[in-house]
Amino acid sequence: MQQQETQFDLNLIAVFDALLRERNVTRAAEDLDMSQSAMSHALKRLRVFFNDPLFVKTGSGMQPTPRALELSSTVLGLMGTIRADLLVHAGFEAHASRRQFSLCMTDMGELIFLPRLVERLRQVAPFCTVRVLQISPRQIAAALESGEADLALGSLHSMPEGLFQQQLFTRSFVTLVNKGRKDIGDTMTVEQFFAMEHIVVSLSGKKEDGYDSVVDEYGTKRRIYLTTPHFLTVPLMIERNPDLIATVPRELASAFARYKAVRMVETPISLPHFAIRQHWHPRFHHDAANSWLRKLVKEVFEGLPE
Template structure:
């Protein structure tokens, strides 16, 4: 193994490697590091000489890493992550004094069930910071994260674009909700009843096969889906006015809906795997001090959330 004190190598080269991995563009990497493009080119030549590999090749889609560069990726990200997280985060972002507005992409379910807890914690430790939530189609999430228009995308998101970092916050189970006045549904649902009933499903992409509860369709005949909607919060209102409809939703949401007395929870008669709630962010902000702080806040807020 080459010695880290080798005259051909210094830790500044790791920063250049890291920037090129995330930006895939020499100009943007230079802007991010605050150096000239010629300095990036010089550093890349030194890296290529040191590792005896081209590392990054110019293509129509930017500078793509070679197999050797991909082998080194985890090590480079780990080194830079340790430096930025342990040494630079506190100096780069002071939550108690900052007045930054953070933007989160989340569903209306997230706003109803999880956002209040986040706000409560954030107001205590970052009293001058504010929040904005938006909902956008899954196909737009990557560009919104890349541009910085949103800091994190949070939820159980099907069709999430490739190329984003992600971290699991917690897992949850499903429950079925039905109108309280529907006497044909007792304390429990049979599998036969379940597939005979008409269902309301929530899908952000507009594709029924990508609905939040699409895993159900792997466990029996296809359901009778009457309505697909991008909004969780309309579901209990629809079921209240249409007693023959049911819907399968995350358990916390079912519990919240049940408290409004229009619907009640019934255990879904199929044993379904839990689904994961995750936070996603763009590689460009992987080492951003404020983004690191926000990700840590969400992780700490929700990782011990009881079922």
């Protein structure tokens, strides 16, 4: 006989409730927005804790055992109280909230996407404030799990499994060159591209984790001179060092080109678009404020033109 657990995870009450109502593991998992494997694991934990099968597969679905029926009134009563009393007061009232939202994003995100998001946030949640975190990709999952950060926004590489994510839009790459380069016209040749030295932006500091790492899948080795975690360094470096170039997201290049020191040309090799996504931790998937913020972010950036 399996050893009974000494501590009960209160999240299992919702699992018990869903199984009582649905009598089907798949439908119960869908009701709680869980995977079927996670639901099966939760049922196993319930069985171990109560030392009883609780729900038995029959021709008419998962039927509760006498022990489960004995517990059902308590479980349904608890969930009824939560729905009737607690959740009524748990909604997020954006217009009156004074919450500070914390976002993980790069300096590119701050320059290009944050102004648009803040503009909308100030309209619908005028008393809320925003804090931006720039942390190592390896620390993002922990920041989301602890609540230090509400969302991580961007084209983030090597994100750990277990986080929820939602694609917001896609972007293409272009190449930045010094505006004074007379040997590069409106276009650049493949030979010129690979002959020049490159700047790579990588949050981890490793060139293989760079935002433009897809360039290296082309098959020709680049001459990488500088690897930096900061996008804002790029135009300053190219302005003072005309032999350097960088392949960056198009919208960022457009912003830099407005300052006249650099200009953008189409990258002479075919590159796939990259996706901008928002990431959050399952712990806050049903949090009212986090859910509201995710919906706002989706509305602000959904359908954003290239």
